[in-house]
Amino acid sequence: MKELELLQNVDTAINFTDNIDKEIELTGQVSNIRILGWGAFIILRTPRYTIQTVADKNSVSLDLSTIAVESTVKVRGVVKNSNIKDISIYPRDIEISLNYIETISAPSISPLPIDTTKKELNISLETQFDLRPLSLRHPKLRSIFKISAAIFNEFGNFLTNNGFTRICSPKIVFSGAEGGANIFNIDYFNKKAFLAQSPQFYKQMMVGVFGRVFETGPVFRAEKHDTSRHLNEYISLDIETALSGGFEELVQIESAVLNSIFSKMKETCKYEIDLLNIEVPEITKIITYKFNEIKEIIFQEYKKDFRGENDLCPEEERLISKFVKEKHNSDFVFVTHYPTEKRPFYAAHDPSAPKESLSFDLLFRGLEITTGGQRLHRYEDYIAKMSKLGMNVESFESYLQCFKYGMPPHGGLGLGLERLTSLLCNLSNVKEASLFPRDVNRLEP
């Protein structure tokens, strides 16, 4: 038996201002080393900091030329004020003047096949992903995932603080929510099962339990699309809530969530915002256009006629975003009332105009990042709609229980984490916002 001490503090944070001219100890990985005649500047990557240390070759016993990039080192040194220009370093107003440095772990092979010490990584996407455990060590790539984490966290915190309950629904499911072709089949103890395309059914069921729920987790799409905005596994930020008003309430909730994410990001991600040169937006007014209005605007303003088609193509998404930016100075536009036939069976429609669904997409800087809408909530409506679409009602019995025994009017939305991250960080491909992207051709790393 061995009893371990209960830690009062597991953080690695250091109060530098209280430790000026005092000696501290740090362990970190060498992200860069600049050797000069008298010594070296060694940049250390630690969980909280990327910090500059300074080693005079006469003050430390270790031969500085033996220190390879990505070595793990333990150092002791005195905290000094400094004024560092390199914005990949944080904090920049202090540095550590070393008395001692020891290599804890040295790489077996050095150098890295890619150069993570430069301002830009300057490698192809393929190389970036093939060497993901290494490329992610670059300050700019790390920052992308700090931004992503900030979005993820504040999405959950804001909703939790506003009466939503976090749920975790199964990813191995009995049936798909969106239809058959784009769903991954798996063998589940000799039974047919699927990987969830969406937590849709479960989050609806849980509205009957908690009233307001959210989930942040992976979803899987088996589509053989291979584009800069698609992943076969992505993180879906999902909301589902009972509605007291119309489906527009969802638009307002999402706007509030996004604004909360953006303002929190400005607070906690100053370093990343600076490093990635991110322009953090804010929704100051909620701009909505009906689907049919969009088609007319595109025709009137840009002389392109897509009015016959019942979906928006990427070009239309870009054009309408441009239009809204110029006319309303907004990076965001909600497109409402999509054709009912383009929406899944559970989508509610306008009783006075059955062809128009009570749903919306959110376009951000030219790309769709959210689909949402009000759902059907009456059992009879489900039976009627599913029968009309030729669906097998019996096979959805476990899902339909909640409606049979009473559900409030409700709706929800799904926000693509990687899409939002990539647009915020000005990435050209959504895969860059996924740690280990899964696409048609990539299963590892």
Next chain:
RNA sequence: GACCAUGUAGCGAAGACGGUUAUCGCGCCGGCCUGUCAAGCCGGAGAUCGCGGGUUCGAUCCCCGUCAUGGUCGCCA
């Protein structure tokens, strides 16, 4: 899946009417530098030009095939 591009050193690129030793930057190796700013200066090593076939006296370059990657689109978050 369709269409269009691209495969040249560890990484990112240039190249040529089809003709000696294939060019540049980064990294690497050696040297220099008492404060660097994702360092600097000098020198050096490093490439079966994606793979297979064809045309040719001769192919990294032209042709055919193939594989891989990227872009646009279908579809979607």
